[in-house]
Amino acid sequence: xxxxxEAEAGSLQVVAGAPTALPTGVAASLSPVASARxxxxxxxxxxxAWNALVLLIVLxxxxxxxxxxxxxxxPGPIAIFWAFVDxxxxxDTGGRTLWDHSWASVQxxxxxxxxxVVAGVPLGLLxxxxxxxxxxxxxxxxxxxxxxxxxxxxxxxxxxxxxTRFAFLIFLGAFFPVFTAALVGVARVxxxxxxxxxxxxxxxxxxxxxxxxxxxxxxxxxxxxxxLGAAWLTIVAAELAGGISLGLGRMMSNxxxxxxxxxxxVGMVLIGMLGLVMNEVLLVVEKRLFRWRWQVSL
Amino acid sequence: MVAAQHKVxxxxxxxxxxxxxxxxxxxxxGENEFLCICGPSxxxxxxxxxxxxxxxxxxxxxxxxxxxxxxxxxxxxxFVFQEPSTFPWLNVWDNVATGLRIKAVKGxxxxxxxxxxxxxxxxxxFTHYYPHQISGGMKQRVAIARAxxxxxxxxxxxxxxxxxxxxxxxxxxxxxxxTWEHRRHTVVFVTHNLEEAVFLGDRVIVLCAKPAxxxxxxxxxxxxxxxxxxxxxxxxxAQCAGILHSLDPAPGALPDRRIAKAG
Numbered sequence: 001x002x003x004x005x006e007a008e009a010g011s012l013q014v015v016a017g018a019p020t021a022l023p024t025g026v027a028a029s030l031s032p033v034a035s036a037r038x039x040x041x042x043x044x045x046x047x048x049a050w051n052a053l054v055l056l057i058v059l060x061x062x063x064x065x066x067x068x069x070x071x072x073x074x075p076g077p078i079a080i081f082w083a084f085v086d087x088x089x090x091x092d093t094g095g096r097t098l099w100d101h102s103w104a105s106v107q108x109x110x111x112x113x114x115x116x117v118v119a120g121v122p123l124g125l126l127x128x129x130x131x132x133x134x135x136x137x138x139x140x141x142x143x144x145x146x147x148x149x150x151x152x153x154x155x156x157x158x159x160x161x162x163x164t165r166f167a168f169l170i171f172l173g174a175f176f177p178v179f180t181a182a183l184v185g186v187a188r189v190x191x192x193x194x195x196x197x198x199x200x201x202x203x204x205x206x207x208x209x210x211x212x213x214x215x216x217x218x219x220x221x222x223x224x225x226x227x228l229g230a231a232w233l234t235i236v237a238a239e240l241a242g243g244i245s246l247g248l249g250r251m252m253s254n255x256x257x258x259x260x261x262x263x264x265x266v267g268m269v270l271i272g273m274l275g276l277v278m279n280e281v282l283l284v285v286e287k288r289l290f291r292w293r294w295q296v297s298l
Numbered sequence: 299m300v301a302a303q304h305k306v307x308x309x310x311x312x313x314x315x316x317x318x319x320x321x322x323x324x325x326x327x328g329e330n331e332f333l334c335i336c337g338p339s340x341x342x343x344x345x346x347x348x349x350x351x352x353x354x355x356x357x358x359x360x361x362x363x364x365x366x367x368x369x370x371x372x373x374x375x376x377f378v379f380q381e382p383s384t385f386p387w388l389n390v391w392d393n394v395a396t397g398l399r400i401k402a403v404k405g406x407x408x409x410x411x412x413x414x415x416x417x418x419x420x421x422x423x424f425t426h427y428y429p430h431q432i433s434g435g436m437k438q439r440v441a442i443a444r445a446x447x448x449x450x451x452x453x454x455x456x457x458x459x460x461x462x463x464x465x466x467x468x469x470x471x472x473x474x475x476x477t478w479e480h481r482r483h484t485v486v487f488v489t490h491n492l493e494e495a496v497f498l499g500d501r502v503i504v505l506c507a508k509p510a511x512x513x514x515x516x517x518x519x520x521x522x523x524x525x526x527x528x529x530x531x532x533x534x535x536a537q538c539a540g541i542l543h544s545l546d547p548a549p550g551a552l553p554d555r556r557i558a559k560a561g
Contacts, residue, residue: 196383200401
């Protein structure tokens with residue numbers, strides 16, 4: 001019958017976003033979904049193996065280079081590893097642990113980022129739904145987009161201290177990507193989806209919650225990822241400039257003054273890793289929430 | 299057909315700026331009638347359906363449903379659009395349930411009605427699929443299921459099969475009739491395909507190009523399922539075709555300036 005023909009046609013489309021629940025009936029016996037998942041898994045493992053190999057080669061080459069250069073200022077991966085162990089076990093010159101520094105930096109980023117999302121998403125949605133508000137206030141809004149958060153550091157030092165200072169700077173870094181994503185996303189709402197709501201007599205609130213919001217959410221999450229990256233970049237600069245003793249940026253700065261290069265590099269590696277983890281977490285959230293999309297964003 | 303009170307009564311003139319789109323259209327639709335409106339592309343058919351649905355007010359005239367001015371919040375109107383209108387973020391089941399959910403149907407009642415219509419249109423095996431995983435024809439099936447799920451006063455269909463290939467279109471036409479036979483709602487089906495109009499409708503209204511006027515109302519008293527090759531079908535179809543073609547300008551003639559200024 002026609003239904004089973006289309007069942008086979010539908011179940012052969014197996015890329016990212018295949019249904020997690022196998023359909024009943026004729027299609028279930030084929031299970032191309034399961035075999036495709038297996039192929040994806042083997043593919044991921046092969047890719048992981050290759051990545052490990054490349055990493056080993058690079059580290060080996062680096063170590064050889066270190067031996068050849070033979071300078072106190074050019075540490076190899078082994079020296080950096082031992083510096084990491086030392087810092088992790090004994091803490092830094094002031095007795096503060098790596099965990100203290102890392103958590104301080106992450107905490108500041110999360111707070112500033114949280115504020116940026118809470119302010120940026122509603123504002124972006126509002127301006128997207130009422131474009132005249134946006135176009136009539138652009139002269140005030142737009143210039144702020146192009147002032148890098150780093151330029152705010154002198155003012156931030158004067159006006160704020162402690163956590164407030166960092167939250168303020170991170171907020172500035174993360175706000176515009178999130179705000180712009182929400183603003184632009186609203187324009188992408190399909191008129192026909194709005195029409196579906198209108199025909200059944202849906203209220204404006206219903207359309208906002210059930211049509212606008214699901215359409216805009218992928219854009220918002222993408223903007224959040226960009227904003228989080230910007231926030232993470234800002235925190236390092238902010239900590240390098242500021243006077244607080246905790247934080248990965250601060251730790252790097254301390255050891256740079258002592259000209260102890262391995263510890264500086266440990267700081268850099270940690271910063272990179274933490275930023276990567278945060279990005280990956282958001283990516284996973286995106287992939288799970290947006291299984292209905294047939295394209296996965298990077 | 300004796301109809302005490304018409305389900306839908308429309309008297310419309312509509313302008314778009316200076317352009318007269320609909321010129322004193324006057325027609326009614328009986329309860330449980332399947333009305334086909336046929337006309338050339340660009341004669342304002344979509345606008346007409348928007349007006350019937352109550353989401354676009356006509357510049358003159360009104361539309362009455364059950365004797366009262368149409369109001370999408372109060373009346374139960376469904377619309378199957380030309381393009382697939384399924385929400386990509388919902389699976390098939392949730393898409394079918396959308397109309398009912400807007401009308402505040404919940405819980406077991408909602409589940410029962412959704413499952414009923416899903417069985418009628420044979421979507422039972424695909425309830426977990428998302429729109430990006432199904433074909434265009436299936437997306438329209440979902441849209442039709444959503445339209446019939448709400449026990450609507452009026453179901454509007456705007457050339458829903460125009461983007462499908464011929465075999466799929468024929469299958470979908472039979473499916474719409476099959477669904478309609480289970481749930482005899484009042485349907486207004488717009489198309490530019492004459493054969494489709496005569497195959498589906500109890501009655502065919504023929505519109506001319508802008509400014510649109512009703513040039514013919516032709517009943518189709520044939521029993522279903524209809525055979526497009528039978529002599530009665532062919533006769534009715536030829537009658538409609540003759541009327542439509544008599545409105546075409548001669549090849550090479552300049553188009554009417556009012557029509558050319560399509561809005």
